[in-house]
Amino acid sequence: MAEDTNALKTVDLLVQIAGADTVYRDIYLGRARQLLAGVLDESAYRAIGSSEKEINELIARSRSAVLRRDWQEAVELSARGAKLREHRAAMESLRKIGAEVYEADAVVFEPFSPGKHLGPNAPANQSSVRAEALSALASLAQLDSAAGVFYQSRRGYFSGLDLAGAAAALQKGPRQRDRAQTERLAMAAAESGDAAVLERLAKELRDFKETGPAAASAAAPSMLSRYECPVDLAAPFPPQTTERARGLGLVEARTAPMAALAKVREVIYAHVDQPIPSSADMEREGVLRARAQAQTHLPADLATEEARVLASQFLEHIFLNSGGARYLPLLGSDTALVEDFAENESADAPSELLAALGLGRRSGRSRAEIEQALMLRGSAVVEKSLGLDPLEFRLVCIPYDLYTRFGRERGLGKWPHWTHFDGYQVMGGNRLRALAGGDGRFGGLYDLVSISPTDARDGVYARFAVVRRARLTLRWR
Numbered sequence: 001m002a003e004d005t006n007a008l009k010t011v012d013l014l015v016q017i018a019g020a021d022t023v024y025r026d027i028y029l030g031r032a033r034q035l036l037a038g039v040l041d042e043s044a045y046r047a048i049g050s051s052e053k054e055i056n057e058l059i060a061r062s063r064s065a066v067l068r069r070d071w072q073e074a075v076e077l078s079a080r081g082a083k084l085r086e087h088r089a090a091m092e093s094l095r096k097i098g099a100e101v102y103e104a105d106a107v108v109f110e111p112f113s114p115g116k117h118l119g120p121n122a123p124a125n126q127s128s129v130r131a132e133a134l135s136a137l138a139s140l141a142q143l144d145s146a147a148g149v150f151y152q153s154r155r156g157y158f159s160g161l162d163l164a165g166a167a168a169a170l171q172k173g174p175r176q177r178d179r180a181q182t183e184r185l186a187m188a189a190a191e192s193g194d195a196a197v198l199e200r201l202a203k204e205l206r207d208f209k210e211t212g213p214a215a216a217s218a219a220a221p222s223m224l225s226r227y228e229c230p231v232d233l234a235a236p237f238p239p240q241t242t243e244r245a246r247g248l249g250l251v252e253a254r255t256a257p258m259a260a261l262a263k264v265r266e267v268i269y270a271h272v273d274q275p276i277p278s279s280a281d282m283e284r285e286g287v288l289r290a291r292a293q294a295q296t297h298l299p300a301d302l303a304t305e306e307a308r309v310l311a312s313q314f315l316e317h318i319f320l321n322s323g324g325a326r327y328l329p330l331l332g333s334d335t336a337l338v339e340d341f342a343e344n345e346s347a348d349a350p351s352e353l354l355a356a357l358g359l360g361r362r363s364g365r366s367r368a369e370i371e372q373a374l375m376l377r378g379s380a381v382v383e384k385s386l387g388l389d390p391l392e393f394r395l396v397c398i399p400y401d402l403y404t405r406f407g408r409e410r411g412l413g414k415w416p417h418w419t420h421f422d423g424y425q426v427m428g429g430n431r432l433r434a435l436a437g438g439d440g441r442f443g444g445l446y447d448l449v450s451i452s453p454t455d456a457r458d459g460v461y462a463r464f465a466v467v468r469r470a471r472l473t474l475r476w477r
Helices: 002-018 022-037 042-067 071-090 092-102 122-143 145-159 163-176 179-192 195-206 212-226 239-247 259-270 305-316 352-357 367-385 400-410
Strands: 250-255 287-289 334-339 393-397 418-426 432-437 448-451 460-462 464-468
Touching: 002 022, 002 092, 002 122, 022 092, 022 145, 022 367, 042 071, 042 092, 122 145, 122 163, 239 250, 239 334, 250 400, 250 464, 259 305, 334 400, 352 367, 367 393, 393 418, 400 418, 400 432, 418 448
Parallel strands: 418 460
Antiparallel strands: 250 334, 287 448, 334 464, 393 464, 418 432, 432 448
């Protein structure tokens, strides 16, 4: 009994930390499933849910027996119903724990990423969220000693976040905007009817003093350092891993930084707190195209069309990766394992990777279904099939920026279909829409759209990649 109590307490803590340390959400929930299975496995949890239907059926049958004056049957049915009710009531607390594990959303908002989707009070609440995360991880290190080193490493990560410095930078943010960007935000506030925001922006425009590109550039280094990844994302995979990967249809893909996009990164990261959730006004047939609508507000030195399109998409929209953190294009050196298949009729052929994920085909699958498969089986593929540490690597749909660079070498982005991209577009009301793109009719490699996570239409293909989990982490200090 004491063992069950400790297991349930650990599960409760794992669910709690999964909501704060979202880049490792799949790891925490996977561990919670393992521990909870000894007390309440998924089939038993589902049985509790189905008991409500059985109770209702017994009630209906007992009423029918009463109408027929079959008192013996009425006694038996009502007794069975009462017994089921008692059992359900006794299992209610356990059922709630099961729901938090077996019904958990695959993706939730990472609370330490910048962005208006988290609400105006998010920066002020980050200290308390961190304190709760540190406490949960300390307790987990004691209760679940088998994973104690991992929990302690995550405590180190949260301890190193400079929340006060980040909050101060956000407070200074409006003065770092140029006039055109501020006017755009004021227009959006007017259209949405947000009077408080409109009043603040209108006052800001009334008293506006142009800071100029020099001021923005001076602020960029301090902003960028907060997001500078300390992990070498370009490190090659071990030879034995690349050999195993070929059996799953994966190849090692190395992407080099592009000098032409260096300014793009600076612009995007300097204005990371400014985009607002997208409006669905331009949605057609369940599709919203993340067009480049902010080009007139971009620095003149973003000369190439590629740079302007990429920068404006991330200045206009809020994107998240599958770890729940803000998704911003990497643009630096990177090494990943990527599925290497041609964009043609043979793309939907069976593969060992699809079989390992429990997916019979790669098209006609909704993102919700794909994310569930990745959460349940992705770590096993990484660890058992590839011999990699799932704490360091993660199997995901190919990220947009990786697709554009890998696809340039492979001639992708020419067929009239979409590819599932890792991550989501944040809409009004904080609804999430899954990222896809690569349609040769609408921009090819740089085509970016969002669709409903439950949209399972044919013609949207999954292409998977194994990336370093650090790639999904936005803030490092």
